Amino acid sequence: MIYLASASPRRHELLCQAGIPHQVLEVPSPPGEDEPRFAGETPQAYVLRTAREKALRALHWLGQRVESADAVWPRSDNPAPLRPILTADTTVILGDDVLGKPQDTVDAADMLRQLSGRVHHVQTAVVLTVPVENSAFRFHEDVSDTEVVFKTLTEQEIDSYCASGEPMGKAGAYGIQGRAATFVARISGSYTGVVGLPLFETARLLQKGGVSPL
Numbered sequence: 001m002i003y004l005a006s007a008s009p010r011r012h013e014l015l016c017q018a019g020i021p022h023q024v025l026e027v028p029s030p031p032g033e034d035e036p037r038f039a040g041e042t043p044q045a046y047v048l049r050t051a052r053e054k055a056l057r058a059l060h061w062l063g064q065r066v067e068s069a070d071a072v073w074p075r076s077d078n079p080a081p082l083r084p085i086l087t088a089d090t091t092v093i094l095g096d097d098v099l100g101k102p103q104d105t106v107d108a109a110d111m112l113r114q115l116s117g118r119v120h121h122v123q124t125a126v127v128l129t130v131p132v133e134n135s136a137f138r139f140h141e142d143v144s145d146t147e148v149v150f151k152t153l154t155e156q157e158i159d160s161y162c163a164s165g166e167p168m169g170k171a172g173a174y175g176i177q178g179r180a181a182t183f184v185a186r187i188s189g190s191y192t193g194v195v196g197l198p199l200f201e202t203a204r205l206l207q208k209g210g211v212s213p214l
Helices: 009-017 043-061 105-115 155-163 179-183 191-195 199-208
Strands: 002-004 022-024 085-094 097-099 119-131 137-150 184-188
Touching: 002 009, 009 022, 009 191, 009 199, 043 085, 043 119, 043 137, 085 105, 085 199, 097 105, 105 155, 119 191, 119 199, 137 191, 137 199, 155 179, 179 184, 191 199
Parallel strands: 002 022, 002 085
Antiparallel strands: 085 097, 085 119, 119 137, 137 184
16 A cells, blocks of 8 residues: 555546555645746756655655755644655646646646647656655655647637636646547657656556555
8 A cells, every 4th residue: 555645636546547556645735836947957857856845745744754844834633654655746848848737728728829739748757755764765766758749729629628627737738638638649658647647657666666566
């Protein structure tokens, strides 16, 4: 049994699909939808850092001492037993730009226009935090990189998709597992990584961390 420290129902569903026993750990998110990107930080470094930050928040939530834990992070009133913790973060990359979650439908429409008819990448970082001796932890991590090609979208398609509400809460303002599947001409890489949790890399991390995925 592992913890999935994520509020994403898609990640929960993917672990269920793979038959990986887990319990969702509901750790409160910090204010704001997206972590700021540091100056000069590459997209891969950014998505890996944000996945690590989620792991640290989960440990802090469970009552563990974490050197870089921010004082504003809350702790659970009833900490759960310590188990391996799985965290992940997904980002959409267009050129060197990171497209986070849209703030509103206008922002979502702008992101979709940027992606229209172009190639972008979806990177999902996965971090497995495993308790070891002497109250220490070992962090295993991996990053999935998938190339996605969008067809050229019409304004009607963009408006209709934004009106559905589906872009909200999704990096790059789309979900490949939903209506936006009709926008995707082809992908090269991990489909589940685009959904939000690359199962191949996840299973490999679990094996590396001594946690059997099945």
